[in-house]
Amino acid sequence: MTSQQQRRQYLIDYLQTERVNELHVKPEPIPDDEAGQRRLLHRLFNLREPVPASRQFIKIQDEYLDHLIHEKPIIQKADLTAIRPKIYLWRGDLTQLAVAAIVNPANSRMLGCFIPNHHCLDNQIHTKAGIQLRLADQQAMGDETVEAVGNAKITPGFNLPAANVIHTVGPVIIHQVTPLRRDLLAKSYRSCMTLATKKGLSEIAFCCISTGEFRFPHDLAAQIAIKTVTDFLRDQPQAPDVIFAVNNETDYELYQQSLERKRS
Protein backbone atom coordinates (compact mmCIF):
# COMPACT_ATOMS: atom_id res chain seq x y z
CA MET A 1 0.00 0.00 0.00
CA THR A 2 1.26 3.45 -0.91
CA SER A 3 1.45 5.99 1.87
CA GLN A 4 0.67 9.68 1.53
CA GLN A 5 4.35 10.34 2.17
CA GLN A 6 5.35 8.11 -0.79
CA ARG A 7 2.78 9.79 -3.06
CA ARG A 8 4.08 13.21 -2.10
CA GLN A 9 7.63 12.11 -2.80
CA TYR A 10 6.64 10.75 -6.22
CA LEU A 11 4.76 13.94 -7.16
CA ILE A 12 7.62 16.20 -6.05
CA ASP A 13 10.13 14.12 -8.02
CA TYR A 14 7.94 14.12 -11.13
CA LEU A 15 7.34 17.88 -11.06
CA GLN A 16 10.96 18.71 -10.26
CA THR A 17 12.15 16.48 -13.12
CA GLU A 18 9.72 18.26 -15.44
CA ARG A 19 11.20 21.60 -14.42
CA VAL A 20 14.75 20.36 -14.90
CA ASN A 21 13.92 19.04 -18.38
CA GLU A 22 11.71 21.88 -19.59
CA LEU A 23 13.06 24.94 -17.84
CA HIS A 24 16.56 23.79 -16.84
CA VAL A 25 16.03 24.91 -13.26
CA LYS A 26 17.88 23.15 -10.49
CA PRO A 27 15.66 20.94 -8.34
CA GLU A 28 15.03 22.34 -4.90
CA PRO A 29 16.28 20.34 -1.92
CA ILE A 30 13.44 18.30 -0.43
CA PRO A 31 12.77 19.31 3.18
CA ASP A 32 12.90 16.58 5.85
CA ASP A 33 9.68 17.59 7.56
CA GLU A 34 6.19 16.90 6.29
CA ALA A 35 5.05 20.53 6.42
CA GLY A 36 8.05 21.58 4.32
CA GLN A 37 7.37 18.85 1.77
CA ARG A 38 3.72 19.86 1.53
CA ARG A 39 4.72 23.45 0.90
CA LEU A 40 7.20 22.39 -1.77
CA LEU A 41 4.62 20.27 -3.57
CA HIS A 42 2.03 23.06 -3.32
CA ARG A 43 4.60 25.43 -4.82
CA LEU A 44 5.38 23.06 -7.68
CA PHE A 45 1.68 22.68 -8.49
CA ASN A 46 1.30 26.50 -8.57
CA LEU A 47 4.22 27.03 -10.91
CA ARG A 48 3.24 24.37 -13.41
CA GLU A 49 2.06 25.51 -16.85
CA PRO A 50 -1.10 23.95 -18.32
CA VAL A 51 0.45 20.92 -20.00
CA PRO A 52 -0.65 17.29 -19.83
CA ALA A 53 0.99 14.86 -17.39
CA SER A 54 1.42 11.08 -17.48
CA ARG A 55 -1.45 8.81 -16.57
CA GLN A 56 0.56 7.52 -13.62
CA PHE A 57 1.09 11.07 -12.35
CA ILE A 58 -2.62 11.83 -12.56
CA LYS A 59 -3.51 8.61 -10.72
CA ILE A 60 -1.12 9.30 -7.86
CA GLN A 61 -1.97 12.99 -7.72
CA ASP A 62 -5.70 12.18 -7.53
CA GLU A 63 -5.10 9.70 -4.67
CA TYR A 64 -2.92 12.23 -2.88
CA LEU A 65 -5.48 15.03 -3.20
CA ASP A 66 -8.33 12.76 -2.16
CA HIS A 67 -6.51 12.02 1.11
CA LEU A 68 -5.60 15.67 1.53
CA ILE A 69 -9.19 16.82 1.11
CA HIS A 70 -10.45 14.18 3.54
CA GLU A 71 -8.19 15.52 6.27
CA LYS A 72 -10.90 18.11 6.86
CA PRO A 73 -14.68 17.64 6.98
CA ILE A 74 -16.51 17.72 3.66
CA ILE A 75 -19.68 19.79 3.82
CA GLN A 76 -22.86 19.13 1.84
CA LYS A 77 -25.78 21.47 1.33
CA ALA A 78 -27.82 19.19 3.63
CA ASP A 79 -25.45 20.12 6.48
CA LEU A 80 -26.41 23.78 6.15
CA THR A 81 -29.50 25.67 7.26
CA ALA A 82 -31.18 28.15 4.96
CA ILE A 83 -31.18 31.72 6.25
CA ARG A 84 -33.86 32.66 3.71
CA PRO A 85 -35.66 30.58 1.10
CA LYS A 86 -33.00 29.26 -1.34
CA ILE A 87 -30.20 31.19 0.41
CA TYR A 88 -27.61 29.78 2.81
CA LEU A 89 -24.89 31.54 4.73
CA TRP A 90 -21.89 29.51 5.80
CA ARG A 91 -18.47 30.31 7.16
CA GLY A 92 -15.70 27.96 6.21
CA ASP A 93 -13.36 26.67 3.53
CA LEU A 94 -15.04 26.88 0.12
CA THR A 95 -12.80 24.11 -1.23
CA GLN A 96 -14.41 21.63 1.22
CA LEU A 97 -17.95 22.13 -0.12
CA ALA A 98 -19.48 19.16 -1.95
CA VAL A 99 -21.94 21.19 -4.03
CA ALA A 100 -22.83 21.49 -7.72
CA ALA A 101 -20.53 24.48 -8.21
CA ILE A 102 -18.22 26.77 -6.29
CA VAL A 103 -17.23 30.18 -7.60
CA ASN A 104 -13.55 30.86 -8.18
CA PRO A 105 -12.45 34.50 -7.99
CA ALA A 106 -10.16 34.36 -10.99
CA ASN A 107 -7.75 36.86 -12.50
CA SER A 108 -7.94 37.96 -16.13
CA ARG A 109 -5.65 35.22 -17.41
CA MET A 110 -8.12 32.66 -16.06
CA LEU A 111 -5.45 29.99 -15.55
CA GLY A 112 -5.32 30.02 -11.76
CA CYS A 113 -2.79 31.70 -9.50
CA PHE A 114 0.84 31.07 -10.45
CA ILE A 115 2.31 32.66 -7.30
CA PRO A 116 3.87 29.84 -5.27
CA ASN A 117 2.05 29.12 -1.98
CA HIS A 118 -0.08 32.24 -2.37
CA HIS A 119 -2.95 32.46 0.11
CA CYS A 120 -5.64 33.49 -2.41
CA LEU A 121 -8.68 31.36 -3.05
CA ASP A 122 -7.84 30.94 -6.75
CA ASN A 123 -4.60 29.29 -5.62
CA GLN A 124 -6.29 27.00 -3.06
CA ILE A 125 -8.95 25.93 -5.56
CA HIS A 126 -6.44 25.11 -8.28
CA THR A 127 -4.09 23.30 -5.93
CA LYS A 128 -6.80 21.06 -4.49
CA ALA A 129 -8.50 20.43 -7.85
CA GLY A 130 -5.25 19.14 -9.33
CA ILE A 131 -3.36 19.98 -12.48
CA GLN A 132 -6.38 19.05 -14.62
CA LEU A 133 -8.10 22.30 -13.68
CA ARG A 134 -5.53 24.59 -15.26
CA LEU A 135 -5.71 22.51 -18.44
CA ALA A 136 -9.50 22.83 -18.43
CA ASP A 137 -9.19 26.59 -17.87
CA GLN A 138 -6.97 26.83 -20.91
CA GLN A 139 -9.44 24.84 -22.97
CA ALA A 140 -12.33 27.03 -21.77
CA MET A 141 -10.40 30.15 -22.80
CA GLY A 142 -9.86 28.87 -26.34
CA ASP A 143 -8.10 31.55 -28.39
CA GLU A 144 -8.61 34.27 -25.79
CA THR A 145 -5.67 35.33 -23.65
CA VAL A 146 -7.56 37.49 -21.18
CA GLU A 147 -11.11 37.39 -19.87
CA ALA A 148 -13.10 40.58 -19.42
CA VAL A 149 -14.23 41.52 -15.93
CA GLY A 150 -17.73 40.34 -15.06
CA ASN A 151 -17.87 37.27 -17.30
CA ALA A 152 -18.00 33.65 -16.14
CA LYS A 153 -16.80 30.28 -17.41
CA ILE A 154 -17.41 26.78 -16.08
CA THR A 155 -15.08 23.80 -15.72
CA PRO A 156 -15.33 20.51 -13.85
CA GLY A 157 -14.07 20.50 -10.25
CA PHE A 158 -11.81 17.45 -10.73
CA ASN A 159 -10.49 16.47 -7.29
CA LEU A 160 -12.49 19.07 -5.41
CA PRO A 161 -15.60 17.87 -3.58
CA ALA A 162 -17.53 20.36 -5.78
CA ALA A 163 -18.67 18.98 -9.13
CA ASN A 164 -17.92 22.21 -11.02
CA VAL A 165 -16.02 25.43 -10.69
CA ILE A 166 -17.45 28.66 -12.11
CA HIS A 167 -14.65 31.12 -12.72
CA THR A 168 -15.32 34.84 -12.78
CA VAL A 169 -13.03 37.84 -12.86
CA GLY A 170 -14.27 40.48 -10.46
CA PRO A 171 -13.29 44.16 -10.63
CA VAL A 172 -10.06 45.36 -9.03
CA ILE A 173 -10.31 48.51 -6.94
CA ILE A 174 -7.46 50.85 -7.75
CA HIS A 175 -8.04 54.15 -5.96
CA GLN A 176 -11.73 54.19 -5.21
CA VAL A 177 -14.92 52.31 -5.94
CA THR A 178 -16.45 53.79 -9.08
CA PRO A 179 -20.00 53.19 -10.39
CA LEU A 180 -18.49 51.11 -13.22
CA ARG A 181 -16.74 48.83 -10.76
CA ARG A 182 -19.91 48.36 -8.71
CA ASP A 183 -21.73 47.41 -11.89
CA LEU A 184 -18.96 44.99 -12.83
CA LEU A 185 -19.12 43.26 -9.45
CA ALA A 186 -22.88 42.83 -9.90
CA LYS A 187 -22.22 41.55 -13.42
CA SER A 188 -19.88 38.87 -12.04
CA TYR A 189 -22.61 37.60 -9.71
CA ARG A 190 -25.20 37.71 -12.50
CA SER A 191 -22.94 35.91 -14.97
CA CYS A 192 -22.31 33.11 -12.47
CA MET A 193 -26.03 32.79 -11.70
CA THR A 194 -26.93 32.83 -15.40
CA LEU A 195 -24.40 30.13 -16.20
CA ALA A 196 -25.40 27.94 -13.24
CA THR A 197 -29.08 28.31 -14.19
CA LYS A 198 -28.37 27.47 -17.83
CA LYS A 199 -26.50 24.34 -16.73
CA GLY A 200 -29.39 23.36 -14.45
CA LEU A 201 -27.18 23.21 -11.35
CA SER A 202 -28.91 22.58 -8.02
CA GLU A 203 -26.76 25.00 -6.02
CA ILE A 204 -23.89 27.43 -6.34
CA ALA A 205 -21.53 28.53 -3.57
CA PHE A 206 -20.16 32.05 -3.85
CA CYS A 207 -17.01 33.35 -2.25
CA CYS A 208 -16.86 37.10 -1.56
CA ILE A 209 -15.76 38.07 -5.08
CA SER A 210 -13.16 40.86 -5.36
CA THR A 211 -12.78 41.38 -1.59
CA GLY A 212 -9.35 39.74 -1.27
CA GLU A 213 -6.43 40.76 -3.46
CA PHE A 214 -8.80 42.93 -5.53
CA ARG A 215 -9.54 45.20 -2.53
CA PHE A 216 -13.30 45.74 -3.00
CA PRO A 217 -14.67 47.00 0.37
CA HIS A 218 -16.33 44.11 2.21
CA ASP A 219 -19.52 45.91 3.26
CA LEU A 220 -20.33 47.29 -0.18
CA ALA A 221 -19.41 43.98 -1.84
CA ALA A 222 -21.78 42.12 0.49
CA GLN A 223 -24.63 44.52 -0.34
CA ILE A 224 -24.04 44.13 -4.08
CA ALA A 225 -23.78 40.34 -3.78
CA ILE A 226 -27.02 40.01 -1.81
CA LYS A 227 -28.97 42.47 -3.96
CA THR A 228 -27.85 40.93 -7.26
CA VAL A 229 -28.51 37.36 -6.15
CA THR A 230 -31.86 38.22 -4.54
CA ASP A 231 -33.04 40.01 -7.68
CA PHE A 232 -31.93 37.09 -9.83
CA LEU A 233 -33.74 34.53 -7.64
CA ARG A 234 -36.91 36.64 -7.74
CA ASP A 235 -36.83 36.84 -11.54
CA GLN A 236 -35.78 33.24 -12.23
CA PRO A 237 -37.48 30.71 -9.97
CA GLN A 238 -35.57 27.83 -11.60
CA ALA A 239 -32.21 29.33 -10.52
CA PRO A 240 -30.01 27.23 -8.23
CA ASP A 241 -29.92 27.61 -4.45
CA VAL A 242 -27.23 30.02 -3.34
CA ILE A 243 -24.66 29.52 -0.62
CA PHE A 244 -22.72 32.57 0.47
CA ALA A 245 -19.54 30.86 1.62
CA VAL A 246 -17.52 33.39 3.58
CA ASN A 247 -14.17 32.72 5.20
CA ASN A 248 -14.02 35.31 7.97
CA GLU A 249 -16.10 36.70 10.81
CA THR A 250 -16.39 40.20 9.32
CA ASP A 251 -18.06 38.96 6.15
CA TYR A 252 -20.20 36.52 8.11
CA GLU A 253 -21.63 39.33 10.21
CA LEU A 254 -22.17 41.61 7.22
CA TYR A 255 -24.10 38.93 5.34
CA GLN A 256 -26.00 37.76 8.40
CA GLN A 257 -27.18 41.26 9.32
CA SER A 258 -28.21 42.06 5.80
CA LEU A 259 -29.94 38.74 5.08
CA GLU A 260 -31.81 38.68 8.38
CA ARG A 261 -32.89 42.28 7.99
CA LYS A 262 -34.30 41.63 4.55
CA ARG A 263 -36.27 38.65 5.75
CA SER A 264 -38.19 40.61 8.36
Next chain:
Amino acid sequence: MKKRGDYLFVDEENGTYTISLTPELQDDIGTVGYVEFKNDDDVAKGDPIAKLEASKTVLDVPAPLSGKVVAKNTKLEDDPKLLNSANDNENWLVKLTDVDESAFDALKNA
Protein backbone atom coordinates in the same frame (compact mmCIF):
# COMPACT_ATOMS: atom_id res chain seq x y z
CA MET B 1 -28.24 64.41 -30.93
CA LYS B 2 -25.89 63.06 -28.30
CA LYS B 3 -26.96 60.90 -25.38
CA ARG B 4 -25.26 58.60 -22.91
CA GLY B 5 -25.82 55.10 -21.56
CA ASP B 6 -23.62 52.44 -19.93
CA TYR B 7 -20.71 54.91 -19.66
CA LEU B 8 -20.80 55.47 -23.42
CA PHE B 9 -21.78 58.35 -25.67
CA VAL B 10 -24.36 57.58 -28.34
CA ASP B 11 -24.39 60.23 -31.05
CA GLU B 12 -27.32 60.04 -33.48
CA GLU B 13 -27.15 61.50 -36.96
CA ASN B 14 -29.54 60.53 -39.77
CA GLY B 15 -30.37 57.16 -38.25
CA THR B 16 -26.76 56.19 -37.56
CA TYR B 17 -25.72 55.91 -33.92
CA THR B 18 -22.02 56.40 -33.20
CA ILE B 19 -20.68 54.90 -29.97
CA SER B 20 -17.69 56.33 -28.13
CA LEU B 21 -16.29 56.29 -24.59
CA THR B 22 -17.24 58.95 -22.05
CA PRO B 23 -14.36 60.71 -20.25
CA GLU B 24 -15.44 58.95 -17.01
CA LEU B 25 -15.04 55.57 -18.66
CA GLN B 26 -11.68 56.53 -20.12
CA ASP B 27 -10.49 57.62 -16.67
CA ASP B 28 -11.84 54.51 -15.01
CA ILE B 29 -10.26 51.93 -17.31
CA GLY B 30 -6.96 53.74 -18.01
CA THR B 31 -4.89 53.55 -21.16
CA VAL B 32 -6.31 51.11 -23.69
CA GLY B 33 -3.60 48.84 -25.05
CA TYR B 34 -5.67 46.52 -27.19
CA VAL B 35 -9.07 46.56 -28.89
CA GLU B 36 -10.79 43.43 -30.14
CA PHE B 37 -14.15 43.72 -31.90
CA LYS B 38 -16.77 41.03 -31.43
CA ASN B 39 -17.97 39.20 -34.51
CA ASP B 40 -21.71 39.48 -34.07
CA ASP B 41 -23.21 42.36 -36.03
CA ASP B 42 -26.73 42.07 -34.66
CA VAL B 43 -26.49 43.12 -31.06
CA ALA B 44 -29.00 43.29 -28.26
CA LYS B 45 -28.61 45.89 -25.53
CA GLY B 46 -25.95 44.62 -23.14
CA ASP B 47 -24.23 42.32 -25.64
CA PRO B 48 -20.49 42.88 -25.86
CA ILE B 49 -19.41 44.90 -28.90
CA ALA B 50 -15.67 45.02 -28.20
CA LYS B 51 -13.16 43.90 -25.63
CA LEU B 52 -10.80 46.60 -24.36
CA GLU B 53 -7.60 45.59 -22.63
CA ALA B 54 -6.74 48.67 -20.64
CA SER B 55 -4.21 49.44 -17.94
CA LYS B 56 -6.78 49.34 -15.15
CA THR B 57 -9.20 46.67 -16.35
CA VAL B 58 -10.24 44.35 -19.16
CA LEU B 59 -13.69 45.47 -20.24
CA ASP B 60 -16.31 44.01 -22.53
CA VAL B 61 -18.04 47.13 -23.80
CA PRO B 62 -21.78 46.43 -23.75
CA ALA B 63 -24.01 47.70 -26.54
CA PRO B 64 -25.95 50.63 -25.01
CA LEU B 65 -28.84 49.90 -27.42
CA SER B 66 -30.02 47.02 -29.58
CA GLY B 67 -29.19 47.41 -33.26
CA LYS B 68 -27.00 46.41 -36.13
CA VAL B 69 -23.27 47.15 -36.21
CA VAL B 70 -22.62 48.73 -39.62
CA ALA B 71 -19.11 50.08 -39.03
CA LYS B 72 -16.23 49.31 -36.73
CA ASN B 73 -13.34 51.68 -36.19
CA THR B 74 -10.73 49.10 -37.14
CA LYS B 75 -7.97 51.73 -36.97
CA LEU B 76 -8.19 51.16 -33.21
CA GLU B 77 -6.80 47.67 -33.67
CA ASP B 78 -3.47 49.21 -34.69
CA ASP B 79 -3.72 52.38 -32.63
CA PRO B 80 -5.93 51.95 -29.55
CA LYS B 81 -4.88 55.35 -28.22
CA LEU B 82 -7.27 56.92 -30.74
CA LEU B 83 -10.08 55.99 -28.33
CA ASN B 84 -8.77 58.72 -26.03
CA SER B 85 -8.49 61.27 -28.84
CA ALA B 86 -10.41 64.54 -28.61
CA ASN B 87 -11.26 64.28 -32.30
CA ASP B 88 -14.72 62.76 -32.81
CA ASN B 89 -13.73 61.52 -36.24
CA GLU B 90 -11.24 59.10 -34.78
CA ASN B 91 -12.33 58.24 -31.21
CA TRP B 92 -15.47 56.26 -32.04
CA LEU B 93 -15.84 52.52 -31.50
CA VAL B 94 -18.74 51.30 -33.64
CA LYS B 95 -21.71 52.68 -35.56
CA LEU B 96 -25.18 51.18 -35.18
CA THR B 97 -28.31 51.33 -37.30
CA ASP B 98 -31.76 49.71 -36.87
CA VAL B 99 -31.98 51.20 -33.41
CA ASP B 100 -35.37 51.64 -31.77
CA GLU B 101 -35.82 55.38 -31.56
CA SER B 102 -37.78 55.27 -28.31
CA ALA B 103 -34.95 53.28 -26.69
CA PHE B 104 -32.54 56.01 -27.80
CA ASP B 105 -34.87 58.74 -26.55
CA ALA B 106 -34.99 57.03 -23.17
CA LEU B 107 -31.23 57.48 -22.69
CA LYS B 108 -29.92 60.40 -20.66
CA ASN B 109 -28.91 63.54 -22.51
CA ALA B 110 -25.15 63.87 -22.77
